[in-house]
Amino acid sequence: MDIAQHLEFLAEQQAVCGAENFCADTLIGLIPEKYKKYARKDQLESLIIKIPGKDSSRQLMILTHYDEPGIVITGHEKGFLAFRTVGGLEASDVAAQEVIISDGSHTLFGVIGTRPPHILKAEERKAPLSEENLRIDLGLTFRDSIPEWIVPGTTAVVRRKATSLAQGKICGRALSDRWGASLLLSLLENIPHLESDLNIVFAAQHYNAFKGAVAAAIAEKPHIALVLDSTTAQSKETPHSPISLANGPVSYSGPAAHPFVTNALRTHAKEKNMQLQLRASGERRFSDIWALQTAAGGIPSALIELPVTYRASSTEIISTNDLNNAFALISESLPLLDSMTKEETLYA
Numbered sequence: 001m002d003i004a005q006h007l008e009f010l011a012e013q014q015a016v017c018g019a020e021n022f023c024a025d026t027l028i029g030l031i032p033e034k035y036k037k038y039a040r041k042d043q044l045e046s047l048i049i050k051i052p053g054k055d056s057s058r059q060l061m062i063l064t065h066y067d068e069p070g071i072v073i074t075g076h077e078k079g080f081l082a083f084r085t086v087g088g089l090e091a092s093d094v095a096a097q098e099v100i101i102s103d104g105s106h107t108l109f110g111v112i113g114t115r116p117p118h119i120l121k122a123e124e125r126k127a128p129l130s131e132e133n134l135r136i137d138l139g140l141t142f143r144d145s146i147p148e149w150i151v152p153g154t155t156a157v158v159r160r161k162a163t164s165l166a167q168g169k170i171c172g173r174a175l176s177d178r179w180g181a182s183l184l185l186s187l188l189e190n191i192p193h194l195e196s197d198l199n200i201v202f203a204a205q206h207y208n209a210f211k212g213a214v215a216a217a218i219a220e221k222p223h224i225a226l227v228l229d230s231t232t233a234q235s236k237e238t239p240h241s242p243i244s245l246a247n248g249p250v251s252y253s254g255p256a257a258h259p260f261v262t263n264a265l266r267t268h269a270k271e272k273n274m275q276l277q278l279r280a281s282g283e284r285r286f287s288d289i290w291a292l293q294t295a296a297g298g299i300p301s302a303l304i305e306l307p308v309t310y311r312a313s314s315t316e317i318i319s320t321n322d323l324n325n326a327f328a329l330i331s332e333s334l335p336l337l338d339s340m341t342k343e344e345t346l347y348a
Contacts, residue, residue, distance in 0.1 A: 003327055004170065004320050006030070006182035008162040011172040014102055016070030016155040017087050017207035020045040022104040023066060027181065027202055032188050042219065046212040047202040050220070051191060058196035058341040061222035061299075062187075062330070063213055064180025064229070065206030065288055068173075069312065071099065071136075071156040079140035081110065081150065084131055087207035091129035093313060098159040099136060106149045109159065110136040158314035168320040169245065175316040176308045177206070180228030183327050190331070194338045196223075203288060213288035217295035223341040224261060225301040226330070227289040231279060233307035243307045246319040248275025249326035250305040255284045256293055258300035261340065265302050265329075268336050275325045279305070300340075304330065 001009065015023035024045045031039055031049065039049045053060075069087025071094060076082060081101070085094065094112050101108045112134055136156070140146070162172030184200050191198065199220045203212035217225070231250050234241040243250055251266050253259070269276040284290060292301045306326060309317040 003182050003186040003323055006185050007175065007179055007318075007323065008170060008172065010066070010178040010181055011162045011174050013178075014070075014100065014155065014157050015067050015174075015177075016072065016157060017067040017205060018072075019155045020067045020204040022102070024202070024204070027066065027185075030185050035188055042215055044212050044215050045204040046216050048216055048220065049188070049200040051198040051200070053194040053196045053198060053338075055195050056197050059199060059220060059222040060194065060196040060337055060341050061199040061201060061216070061220060061225040061292075062184065063201040063203055063216065063225060063227050063288055063292065064184060065203045065212065066178060066181045067204050067206050067212075068157065068177040069207060073101070073136075073150060073154045073156065074152055076146045076150070077135075078142040079144050079146070080135035080137060081146070083134070083136060083156070086155075088312065091131045091134055094158060095129050095134060097314065099156045100159045101136070101150060101154060101156040103149050103154050106147070108138060108147065108150070110138045110156070113137045160314045165317065167246070169317050170320060171315055171317045173314045173316070175318050176230035176306070176311050179230065179306045179318060179323060179326075183228065183323070183330065186327060187331055192334060194334065196338050196341045198334075206288060210288050210291035213291035214295050217292050217299055221296045222299055224337055225289075225292045225299050226261075226333075226337060227287060227292060227301055227303045228326075228330075229287045229289070229303060229305050230308045230311060231305040232311045233309045235309045237310070243277055243279060245307050245309060245317070246321045247307075248277050249322055249329060250277045250279050250307060252289075252303040252305055253278065253280040254282060256287065256290045257303050258293065261300050261302040261337075264336060264340065265304070265333055268333055269329055272332060274329050274332075275321075276329065277307070
């Protein structure tokens with residue numbers, strides 16, 4: 001599979017934060033055979049592939065997360081499922097949506113029903129939606145029993161198939177959470193020989209205070225790290241965003257990123273005439289890069305983001321142009337990052 005095919009496939013997998021184990025097994029199955037002996041899952045369901053280099057005292061890490069926001073079942077009443085959202089989803093994000101409920105072995109479809117507008121009172125139309133008033137309808141009657149495998153803690157996601165759009169764009173669920181995984185899987189098909197050990201990390205628990213990234217950083221203690229995440233692109237809903245689709249990946253600069261590593265990547269991209277958008281902000285604790293910069297004594301890290309329209313919704317849109325340019329940037333920057341693991345001080 002090419003990188004876009006990897007993404008379309010992974011976007012349809014279910015990995016709600018805290019229940020990533022099924023998708024982790026899927027990722028292991030996609031790893032090239034020659035690297036499977038270097039792969040392991042940690043206690044949080046992060047997948048870590050440690051590829052030996054010539055000097056095991058030097059450690060380089062490329063990390064992305066693969067968990068997603070979703071729904072956790074909290075109980076049932078009269079044939080309907082009660083739930084709460086996970087990872088920052090709002091009630092309005094899931095209302096009137098089809099959902100897939102799964103425990104890894106069983107799957108069931110449902111719909112989150114809402115009352116039609118024409119039967120609502122005026123004050124009810126103005127009131128914000130609340131999870132407490134929403135239920136998942138499985139098509140059962142109040143006399144029917146809920147399947148025994150659906151218990152509190154079972155997870156669900158909005159049912160959405162990845163779709164190709166015009167001008168090389170893809171629409172789907174969890175694209176912002178899986179593009180990094182698709183890129184790293186493609187990267188594993190042709191890794192150059194490096195001086196440093198290369199730690200490829202598919203981190204879990206991004207939507208739970210970046211715990212997967214913290215645990216991986218403490219375990220592997222890399223000297224340099226590159227984090228892959230996403231950022232909001234310009235759209236009708238976000239007209240003032242300086243970032244747009246199809247103009248390349250994004251290099252973030254700010255409190256959470258190490259200036260030396262960031263500027264080295266930017267200079268490399270400019271010298272190679274690669275598409276790279278620049279973004280700066282005062283954000284601090286918003287991505288796995290914050291976890292790496294503050295874990296294990298502090299790990300100098302840079303952040304590359306993919307522009308995403310309608311980010312954090314079930315209909316995200318990305319550009320394959322940006323995806324391919326991100327792959328080119330990262331694959332061609334590996335020797336540069338490798339050389340930086342031996343720097344005594346990155347501020348010198």
